[in-house]
Amino acid sequence: MSSSRSTRVVRGGLVAAVALSIAAALSPAGASAASDDPLIDYPTFKGASSTLDRNGSADLIWSSGGRADQRVLRLTAGGYKQMGSAWATQKLDVTRSFESTFKVYLHHGQPGADGVAFVVQSKGPRALGGWGGGLGYRGIKPSVAVEFDTWQNTHDPSSNHLAVVMGGNPDYQAGTAESGIPLFGKPFSARVVYDAEESLLQIYVKSLSAGAEEQLALEHEVNLADEIDGSDAWVGFTAGTGTALSKQDIYSWSVDGSGA
Numbered sequence: 001m002s003s004s005r006s007t008r009v010v011r012g013g014l015v016a017a018v019a020l021s022i023a024a025a026l027s028p029a030g031a032s033a034a035s036d037d038p039l040i041d042y043p044t045f046k047g048a049s050s051t052l053d054r055n056g057s058a059d060l061i062w063s064s065g066g067r068a069d070q071r072v073l074r075l076t077a078g079g080y081k082q083m084g085s086a087w088a089t090q091k092l093d094v095t096r097s098f099e100s101t102f103k104v105y106l107h108h109g110q111p112g113a114d115g116v117a118f119v120v121q122s123k124g125p126r127a128l129g130g131w132g133g134g135l136g137y138r139g140i141k142p143s144v145a146v147e148f149d150t151w152q153n154t155h156d157p158s159s160n161h162l163a164v165v166m167g168g169n170p171d172y173q174a175g176t177a178e179s180g181i182p183l184f185g186k187p188f189s190a191r192v193v194y195d196a197e198e199s200l201l202q203i204y205v206k207s208l209s210a211g212a213e214e215q216l217a218l219e220h221e222v223n224l225a226d227e228i229d230g231s232d233a234w235v236g237f238t239a240g241t242g243t244a245l246s247k248q249d250i251y252s253w254s255v256d257g258s259g260a
Helices: 029-035
Strands: 007-009 040-042 052-056 061-062 071-077 084-087 099-106 115-121 143-147 160-164 177-179 189-193 200-207 215-221 232-240 247-256
Touching: 007 061, 052 061, 071 084, 071 232, 099 115, 115 247, 160 200, 160 215, 177 215, 189 247, 232 247
Parallel strands: none
Antiparallel strands: 007 215, 040 247, 052 084, 061 071, 071 247, 084 232, 099 189, 099 247, 115 143, 115 232, 143 160, 160 177, 189 200, 200 215
């Protein structure tokens, strides 16, 4: 375990009122991102079946957003008590700094539950946790999860928050922050940045509305190598539903970092 932890919440500015269409908002990253040669790179999830281990309800589907070649990672399909996980086969060196960017769309009626998590873990590519408030990662340990939570369970501050959780236990959130943008019902972009030298995890969110700016929503001190009991990890996403439902989709994902 790291010897000290602290959390700082940063609340963002105004979100623009005019929404883009889903198809435009969820378009892949441009040529500049490709030139950076990411360690993991899914502008869409087309062709990802051999490089992405999927468990539970997680599947690769065709998007309904009007793009014929848009392949989407769907973690839950809107059914009761579902849980899904997906892990890149390329492992990540967590002793070094990295950055992960992804586009998310949580939808399918109101209200929606329970949310998705970006997870770093050393249990293995078959790791799958509990449904509902477990967001698909409950019980996965060692792990560090970054929650994008859309349902207020007993331990949650609200139905629209971010959290950092250690050891697969969502009942104890090491750091939390209200999201400055809606996490349910509208697509959004997220960026997770880890500074290994400073042992600092930063989580940014951005609405995909016209003119929106990225917001630093939460930062938390954590030594990932200590928390996962090793130097390398599987990285990916989990999600869960309960009696309230949601289709929980990842439209694109990249990781800039060092392979293990």
